[in-house]
Amino acid sequence: MSVLGKTWRYINEGNAHIVIGIQEERLCSAYVLRLIKEDEEAVDVNELRKSLDFVNFIMNPLLYNGSVCKLEIIELPTEELPGLINDLKPFRPTERLSKFCISPYSIKTRNLTVLNPDGVNYCVEIKPKEGFMAQCFRNYGKCYYCLKQYLKLRQNEILNISKYCPLDLFSGDRDRMKSALYHLSENPQNNFKIFKNGQIIYKMPNKDQFHEIIKKMHIFKSTSAFFSFTIETLLYKNKHTQIDNHSDDVTFIKENIHCHTTSNLNEGTLLYKIQRLQRLAEELTISTDNLEDKSLDYVSSLLEHIDPENSLHCATEQEKFLEKIEPLHKALISAVAKDCSIMIAFTPQLIVDYEYFIQVGENMIPFRASVADLEPKLPKVLRKREKMEKKLVEIYEEQLKNEGNSTPFGDQN
Structure with missing residues (x-):
């Protein structure tokens, strides 16, 4: 199994992305690709670029003193996507399989789970x-x-x-x-x-x-x-x-x-x-x-x-x-x-x-x-x-009432 001519392995996924590690000759993947799910609508590359600029030029600098690895947009060949989707299927959790389309645009970033590609991490x-x-x-x-x-x-x-x-x-x-x-x-x-x-x-x-x-x-x-x-x-x-x-x-x-x-x-x-x-x-x-x-x-x-x-x-x-x-x-x-x-x-x-x-x-x-x-x-x-704040307060007040304690905690400074 390969992406852009390199071996990969499935790492994890969330609601929006599937994360795969790109294998070099070393033991651990030095960087990952975050494949973007697009079952509902196609990825707008201009919006994606804005998203990466937000991370690279705003959030990362606000949280770090020094330079960090920037996120990049990588375009996968469209002819590779069907095979990649099929190869991913055995590794994906059953509850995630409802989203099966992948955008040709993906995000390349450092593998934050790996510090030393030559050793145990x-x-x-x-x-x-x-x-x-x-x-x-x-x-x-x-x-x-x-x-x-x-x-x-x-x-x-x-x-x-x-x-x-x-x-x-x-x-x-x-x-x-x-x-x-x-x-x-x-x-x-x-x-x-x-x-x-x-x-x-x-x-x-x-x-x-x-x-x-x-x-x-x-x-x-x-x-x-x-x-x-x-x-x-x-x-x-x-x-x-x-x-x-x-x-x-x-x-x-x-x-x-x-x-x-x-x-x-x-x-x-x-x-x-x-x-x-x-x-x-x-x-x-x-x-x-x-x-x-x-x-x-x-x-x-x-x-x-x-x-x-x-x-x-x-x-x-x-x-x-x-x-x-x-x-x-x-x-x-x-x-x-x-x-x-x-x-x-x-x-x-x-x-x-x-x-x-x-x-x-x-x-x-x-x-x-x-x-x-x-x-x-x-x-x-x-x-x-x-909306959630109001809902949480309502539920907690019900909880207090059911427990026979309707007295608020009081303002905490």
Whole structure:
């Protein structure tokens, strides 16, 4: 099986894309192609270009200090598509097979699950979700993610409510962060995955399997040490960091009462940068009545605010940009940051002259923390969010009433 004359392997897929790794002569794929599903309508290459420009020139610079690998448009020969669709079929989940047409346009990007193509690679994918409590939920003491658990339970999307709270992950408090990661791994709901050499090896709740996977990495003596390593990658600030590689596992017992809003993230950390963008819409009041739901024209307007000489790779230019743009555009950038994925790739092998590593016990573990899923949202997401907020409050008030507790939590500052 080949694409553009190179061997590929199926990695994963979502509602919009099928991700395949392109094999070089090395063990792991250095880059991936995101094949675009187009059963409903053909891909508009101009809209696709806007989408990639948004990622390359706006979102990536806002989240990184240095340069990153840019996304590119790759055009596949149309005569190859039928064979590719047929070859993909055995690897795809049954529930995804209803969408079977693929656009000739695909997106080429770095394989964020791979750090060292010549060695063994692991990657943790975390969808952290909204890391602060929206003003409209403060009287209930619950964040957006935790309130949405009640909706998912009602709709039979989940068997039980997750004890993961994004506010714990974004707290900057290592104990709360470890509790968050523990509960996320215990009940992932597609928000926590582990990859080995580009292939998913953990995504479903299975405590025994999770412990075994961490053990077989031959890096961490316990899942607690693994969580500590993950936390340090999220709080990394260009300095030598060391964690104890202890053998004691911990269990967190947490009651789903109220979300804690205190946060002490240091500027410059990856979590701080994500949360800063998420908070852009916190004080805004935006009318959703006259939005052009299916247009990415606003991306062109945003790009006009960027100085081509300086781009957005320094804090001063970023602040200027965020001050100049319209409230609607701030809200749409915020919506992207609330739904992004963090990819933490690492390898047991030492990489010569590599800059980023964390010392785990006696071993230096190179890593790279990246952010994915940064494509622009259509304006209709703001209307959808507005409706969802009202629905979540209604469901939670019903829940409180059924439990015999109709008293709101009170304003939490």
